[in-house]
Amino acid sequence: MRLFIPLAITFVAGVIMILQFFVPATQSMGETLQEWYMIVASFAIFLGAVNLLHVHSRRIRFKGRNWKYSPVTIIGFSAMIITGIFFGIEPGKPFDFMFTQMMVPMGATMFSLLAFFVASAAFRAFRASNWRATLLLISAFVVMLGRVPIGAMIWDRIPLISEWIMQVPNLAGQRAVMIGAAMGMVATSLRMIFGIERSYLGGAD
Amino acid sequence: MKRILFVLPLLVFTGVIFAQSGGIASGDGGDCLIQSLTAEDAPNDAGGNIDLTWVVAADVALPDSMILERSDADGVWHPISTIAPVNGGKTDVNLDNGQEYSYRIVPFYSGTARSASAEATAVPQKQWIHKGRIGMLILLTLISLVIFYYIEQGKRGKDLYIRRIAGLTAVEDAVGRATEMGRPVLYIPGIMDMDDIQTIASMVILGRVAMKTAEYGSPLLVPTCRSVVMSVAQEIVKESYLKVGRPDAYQRESINYITDDQFGYAAGVDGIMVRQKPAAIFMLGTFYAESLILAETGRSVGAIQIAGTAMPSQIPFFIAACDYTLIGEELFAASAYLSKEPKLLGSLRGQDIAKLFFMIVIVLGVLTATVGEAWEPATKVADFLKTITRVE
Structure with missing residues (x-):
């Protein structure tokens, strides 16, 4: 019974989701299942919040490694919740102020780091160590040149070559990955729906 | 064979239920x-x-x-x-x-x-078959039949050749390295929820990795971006530790929720990498712009990194920054590959045959469309292939 019930739920839910894609008349069943998932996920948010508080309060209590960061997390978490509940989340309220003036800039800061990481990764990837890396380097150089005005100024065909590289060999490679991944998705789904893959339940027995 | 019997009616179903009209x-x-x-x-x-x-x-x-x-x-x-x-x-x-x-x-x-x-x-009426998806249904049924056939072959003990996937062969080495260095293993299951097939595949692999960390006695850290993923990961890791007889080594607090915010999560995981300096980092699941931020930070702390995703736009970043990358389908093959279970390996074989079928269809489509410019009957073949592979 320990295995049967989860396997039965997986099978029924999986078959309904496949059916609703091909049989429009059963779409409402699929939508209902998705609504159920949303309800379960909503409850799980509390689990996440409780886990966050539990992990960090435990770290403070036992003076775990780097525990001094934990009060910052708890204070930030509590401040957002308290201001949101007691003052509302409308523009001009403390919650909105903290969101737009602290959360958003911090997120943008993390995102902006990407530019530097791209530079360092490109430096490594574009080293002309063999003929394939050299080919990659040349392709990347042409694509970059074709996307800035100076490329067209040097030779008006460079943007066209850049576009061709992106639309033909690059797109072909991407589609190959997508087709392969789609096959993998089908196989994984079948393994799960028919109970062939059971490791997520703790074993194959 | 019983499963094949389930799939066959689906094929018949598509042929029989076809016509409705609302007038x-x-x-x-x-x-x-x-x-x-x-x-x-x-x-x-x-x-x-x-x-x-x-x-x-x-x-x-x-x-x-x-x-x-x-x-x-x-x-x-x-x-x-x-x-x-x-x-x-x-x-x-x-x-x-x-x-x-x-x-x-x-x-x-x-x-x-x-x-x-x-x-x-x-008169409005509900339809019993989506006419724009019949071709896909037939193809899906055929693919399913092929996969089930090879699963049966695997169960019967037939020797099925599966090509070596370097990134998966290195899983044991990565966990062993972490054990030798006395540092934790960091597992990042992507930023999407449990309704994403890549997250599901990642959770299955997590079970296999957790068995290795339990065997070797390495600490396993799993920071998650979604509460549901955290709950599922906790159960999977607990079951894995139980299965290898190390329930005492399981630490619930090691699998924790950080935030739903994409870059907040990236910042939190970067912090874990810099402070705890994991010796092995697994990044398996759905990733977006945070992929390179995570991979480059992991590289800077000297960890051996195994990444895998089916997001075509993020694969180059992982290839540039990680030691091993599972590209697209390899992510979905990982669980079967690591388990070495014949029936799961059979499904991989079926998957490969299905891919071969599509390669033939693509080559045939290109040839017939090209030849069709000069010879009319070839165009009909190209149109037929286009029809059966089109999805609305």
Whole structure:
């Protein structure tokens, strides 16, 4: 019974989701299942919040490694919740102020780091160590040149070559990955729906 | 074979249930302003919708506005929309299936209603098969049959060759390295929720990795971006530790929720990497812009990194920054590959055969489309291939 019930739920839910894609008349069943998932996920948010508080309060209590960061997390978490509940989340309220003036800039800061990481990764990837890396380097150089005005100024065909590289060999490679991944998705789904893959339940027995 | 018996009726189902019609009715004429008004059951839906289209005559004085009206069961007309005096279309929604609905258009000149167009009627009905997806259903059924066939072959003990995947062979080495260095293993399951197939695949692999960390006695850290993923990961890791007989080594707090925010999560995981300096980092699942931020930070702390995703736009970043990358399908093959279970390996074989089938279809499609420029029959083959592979 320990295995049967989860396997039965997986099978029924999986078959309904496949059916609703091909049989429009059963779409409402699929939508209902998705609504159920949303309800379960909503409850799980509390689990996440409780886990966050539990992990960090435990770290403070036992003076775990780097525990001094934990009060910052708890204070930030509590401040957002308290201001949101007691003052509302409308523009001009403390919650909105903290969101737009602290959360958003911090997120943008993390995102902006990407530019530097791209530079360092490109430096490594574009080293002309063999003929394939050299080919990659040349392709990347042409694509970059074709996307800035100076490329067209040097030779008006460079943007066209850049576009061709992106639309033909690059797109072909991407589609190959997508087709392969789609096959993998089908196989994984079948393994799960028919109970062939059971490791997520703790074993194959 | 029992599973194949389940799939076969699906194939039959597609052939048998094919035709439904909600009826098409059109009204022509009126006083010639509305040349035609057509009402028909909306195709490929669960019912309750009627598609309306109208054509306005070109050589008459145009009205200021037009009102689209629908009659109720008592024959009383009710306006449902104000429409511009040009050709157009609209879908009337939230109707009762099986009931006949009539429509007409009333033109207004200087605020005065003129004679209405001819009526058009239709009956909304639910469809039992999506006609734009029949080709896909047939292909999916064939692929499923191939996969089940090889699963059966695997179960019967037939030796199935599976190519070596370097990234998966390195999993044990990575966990062993972490054990030798006395540092933790960091597992990042992507930033999407449990309704994403890549996250599901990642959770299955997590179970296998957790068995290794439990065997070797390495600490395992799993920071998650979604609460549901955290709950699932906790259960999977606990079961894995139980299975290898190390329930005492399981630490629930090691699998924790950070935040739903994409870059907040990236910042949190970067912090874990910099402070705890894991010796092995697994990044398996769905990743977006944070992929390179995570991979480069992991590289900077000297960890051996194994990444895998089916997101084509993130794969180059992982290839540039990680030691091993599972590309697309390899992510979904990982669980079977690591388990070495014959029936799971059989599914991999089936997956490869299905891929071969699509490669043949693509090559055939390219050839016939090219040859079709000079030889007409080849175009028909190309069109047929296009039809069966098109999905609406």
